[in-house]
Amino acid sequence: MSRSDWEVVIGLEVHAQLNTASKIFSGASTAFGAAPNVQACAVDIALPGVLPVLNRGAVERAIRFGLAIGAEVAPKSVFARKNYFYPDLPKGYQISQFELPVVQGGEITIRVGEGDKAYEKTVHLTRAHLEEDAGKSLHEDFHGMSGIDLNRAGTPLLEIVSEPDMRSSAEAVAYARTLHALVRWIDICDGNMQEGSFRCDANVSVRRPGGPLGTRREIKNLNSFRFLQQAIDYEVQWQIDTLEDGGRIQQATVLFDPDSGETRMMRSKEDAHDYRYFPDPDLLPLVISPEWKARVHSEMPELPGAMKARFMEQWGLSAYDATTLTASKEVASFYQAAVEAAGVALAKPCANWVMGDLAARLNKAELDVAASPVSPVQLAGLVARIADGTISNNIGKKVFDALWNREGNSADAVIEAQGLRQTNDAGAIEAMIDEVLAANQKSVEEFRAGKEKAFNALVGQVMKASKGKANPAQVNELLKRKLEA
């Protein structure tokens, strides 16, 4: 039996670290990278007698997320204690939300695949709840002992739980990427995966199409999209192989080892903790008034979905272009600024430049679009000069390079300084054509013998003679006329 006889079912739990300055239940800083335990106050260390006080900023971010995915932002939600012992869990319980989470439901539209095979899909969310992170246990460098760093303890997290709506690792990755872009878009999470600001757990099972859900295994703590994909692919194949060999899947939590590319069991269901959840008596129910929600709503930026629709409907972009340009807030705002400067009529060429040359250069230089040496206004100026025939598209690339290298402040300045203005003077072009034809008799003969390629070679020679400045369309037309004369 092959893999196609099985349907893959995936749900993701994502822990997004909220970008508040202080912790969710204390005033200690959340900044990353400090020396161990210097950012752990009395509350984070869980001294006797200390009490949690909820960070309003963390709640605001949860509201923002709920609004962004069209979820129900619960008017009343409850913090609960999840009880278990671990040295990096100072209180012996984690404050989380259990029965009544702050965000309930919602959905995210993802675009999977590329080109003709690309398709859109809606992934439903179960919930998103606020909770605190634990500290870190360090098992190296302590000579048989463990070190505990509580700097991370109490860092606010939004745990975002999807329905098991995804049917492939590609869908899971597309969902994770879309979610990642969204939390950054609405500025609730910095999305830094190396620092653990955005961590994915994947619940994976396989079943016969149409059959009941299979038993799932949960892959913990995947901190890159590549690992997410690899881990799911490995796990799916492992589950299919196990089932086809007549085995059974036991519910379990597994870890992905990036070195071997394999998943391995961490604990079985039998070893699962009984977390003894109960409402935290130190915290009142979280009440979110309609006014609070409305205020957060009024401060929300335009969301990627709405922006994408606007780009398509008002600016005439294709679904692919609109999706690409709204994949991140930075790209979208760069593009938007460029179109605002160039005019809506040039929305499409602006899109081509942003997705094409600019993206390629940024990629090569490993730069974020926000750090682009070419500004949106400069790019708009360049696009406008191509559109009005001042320069050709090819010369445009040259101007772009010059702008990238900061050889001029604007496309106009570069064109002027380097004399790149396109020649539309028919007389001058004809003179150049005559010289080229005289010097390339062989090509002329080949063309006349029916070799189309020779024509292109001649065009190239004319463009070269004009140092690229001749209007290519004019060169084509005049050359054709001369040769056919």
Next chain:
Amino acid sequence: MIHASLTELRAALDAKKISSVELATLFLDRIEQHNPALNAFITVDRDGALAAARAADARIAAGNAGPLTGIPLAHKDVFCTEGVLTTCGSKMLSNFVSPYDAHVVSLLKAAGAVNLGKTNMDEFAMGSSNENSHYGPVRNPWDTTRIPGGSSGGSAAAVAARLAPIATGTDTGGSVRQPAGHTGITGIKPTYGVVSRYGMIAYASSLDQGGAFGASAADCAQLLSAMAGFDERDSTSLERPAEDYARELAAPASDQPLAGLRIGLPREFFAEGMAEDVRAAVEAALEQYRKLGATTVDVSLPNAKLAIPAYYVIAPAEASSNLSRFDGVRYGHRAAEYRDLAEMYAKSRAEGFGAEVKRRILVGTYVLSHGYYDAYYLQAQKLRRLIAQDFQAAFAQCDVIAGPTSPTTAWAIGEKTDDPVQMYLSDIYTIAVNLAGLPGLSHPCGFGGGNLPVGLQLIGDYFAEARLLATAHQYQQATDWHLRRPG
């Protein structure tokens, strides 16, 4: 000065008849003399007290004294005190010097009160007799073979024996009112949320509430006024303006100052179970209240009998979680030897906690566990709501509720230690008040067999502290039980 009221002490300090240093020394010397017999204090902070007293004297000299400036007091060892050992009566914290002050402690420090030391208590405030302390039982000043009540037994015994004029306590199921009753002093537990729990080591968070001990309601009113108030560090602290709880103490000059006051007598509190000597003292006190103009009406608290079972689900559940932080990792007791993490936890906790604490952790863990939560914890929460509703129905018919604080007078040390359920039942009249979050007060109302004090409990509606204190104060204007001192 030993027996003086706070008003008298204030006047003496302000008139420079005595300095705060002299006053503190007087009480410190009494502690030195009497504490060995009573075991009321775990820590005596002579140096800290004298330093605070010197500062208070400077403040008095500068004319900046507040009502409690220069007044000595003692803190129950459940309150964290910066730089001072804070044990909570447990071996687990026998090495814990708190790096910070509880809110209550810092308020009283700021008021200029002089902390003499930390009083003994049942371990983690779990107990009704003060026999559950790692530091040994506290003895009742009226009869040192008897318990002083608990869990704030050290504070109650200290005030009763005049080792401190006033003391702080905490009350989760009666831990201020019951020892106040057993030691012949006055104690008040305010409405849940009036006193900040920040820095008060948690037993059962939804029930714990700081309270005040004094010889009289007037002294309690002054102490409570200084302890209470909103604290943003406690999310369950109530955001209300500060109150002067002594504001209603002055009654119109009348031989019936309580005219118009309706005192509700819950049928269930006067049924079987109350010892005859307690009943006699309580009936006499009610007669005294009627003489003062109050009327008594029968009320019913039909679910009050469910308070103990509900409490012994909710309190252990919260405790089992609250006490998880005592794991030997960051502070507190850690076993000397262990092979791995699990054994470090197990041995540290097995060695650090006493039997009653372990019992409640086990019960709490059980009632929260998967498959039992609904049957126990949720059910207990429902009972809690019913009990609170009963009180609201009763307060439609009366202004305050009165009854015995405890069914018996103080029992002998060791008498109930082998029977936890009997011990739990001794809190039958006090526990419902915590479940409902209401204020309650106990004042002395006579003596039972063996010359042991009997307490009368007054229960008020939410935020009725000033009224409870005023009611008790009028009673104390007409009686002298609160002025009696142990031999």
